Amino acid sequence: ETGVTQTPRHLVMGMTNKKSLKCEQHLGHNAMYWYKQSAKKPLELMFVYNFKEQTENNSVPSRFSPECPNSSHLFLHLHTLQPEDSALYLCASSQDYGTGNSPLHFGNGTRLTVT
Amino acid sequence: QQQVKQSPQSLIVQKGGISIINCAYENTAFDYFPWYQQFPGKGPALLIAIRPDVSEKKEGRFTISFNKSAKQFSLHIMDSQPGDSATYFCAAGYGAGSYQLTFGKGTKLSVIP
Numbered sequence: 001e002t003g004v005t006q007t008p009r010h011l012v013m014g015m016t017n018k019k020s021l022k023c024e025q026h027l028g029h030n031a032m033y034w035y036k037q038s039a040k041k042p043l044e045l046m047f048v049y050n051f052k053e054q055t056e057n058n059s060v061p062s063r064f065s066p067e068c069p070n071s072s073h074l075f076l077h078l079h080t081l082q083p084e085d086s087a088l089y090l091c092a093s094s095q096d097y098g099t100g101n102s103p104l105h106f107g108n109g110t111r112l113t114v115t
Numbered sequence: 116q117q118q119v120k121q122s123p124q125s126l127i128v129q130k131g132g133i134s135i136i137n138c139a140y141e142n143t144a145f146d147y148f149p150w151y152q153q154f155p156g157k158g159p160a161l162l163i164a165i166r167p168d169v170s171e172k173k174e175g176r177f178t179i180s181f182n183k184s185a186k187q188f189s190l191h192i193m194d195s196q197p198g199d200s201a202t203y204f205c206a207a208g209y210g211a212g213s214y215q216l217t218f219g220k221g222t223k224l225s226v227i228p
Contacts, residue, residue, distance in 0.1 A: 004158070040124070040220055040221075041220060042119070042204075042217070042218040042219060042220050042221075043159075043204065043216075043218040045216070090158050090159075092158070103149065103161040103164070104151075104159075104161065104216070105160075105161075106158030106159050106160065107158050108156065108157050108158045109158055
């Protein structure tokens with residue numbers, strides 16, 4: 001496997017369920033990110049981790065809970081979601097955090113549907 | 116102001132034609148302007164990026180034009196091909212730091228044979 005891998009690709013969950021999204025990067029990068037992509041809206045940064053430490057939380061509701069056990073793995077734990085949380089959730093990584101010439105490398109996303 | 120305004124929302128171009136996507140920003144502190152390309156079922160991938168010290172950057176058939184005084188930048192795709200059909204996102208950020216990118220809403224490009 002190369003690049004950034006996200007599982008599952010698709011997820012349907014009820015509002016009372018608890019589920020987790022997984023992301024793994026094989027690029028040796030130090031920073032990892034969660035983005036939310038909704039139709040006709042800009043990509044929304046949710047969380048940033050740098051060397052396993054959370055450095056950004058863009059006012060994301062507590063029903064989204066990130067976890068970064070090491071620089072290669074990132075999880076997004078979901079519970080008590082709302083239908084408006086249905087979206088494509090993208091994981092990304094970059095070599096460095098906040099420095100020059102460090103583009104984002106995205107995974108293919110998890111398509112989440114909340115019923 | 117953090118917003119990046121992107122237009123058009125969708126674009127249909129004949130094969131061999133020129134595709135042009137425009138973006139405008141308000142925050143003069145932005146100093147890094149990347150474009151990402153996203154195919155259906157895939158995540159966005161960096162296509163080309165520019166810094167405000169140059170007015171144009173070209174990579175193959177893709178060119179970014181940058182107008183600092185107007186706070187606008189655009190992507191030109193020359194000799195557009197059906198394989199270029201994708202959604203394109205412009206973004207703006209500080210010091211090339213990935214964490215502070217502000218994205219546009221995207222342009223869905225369809226190149227017809």
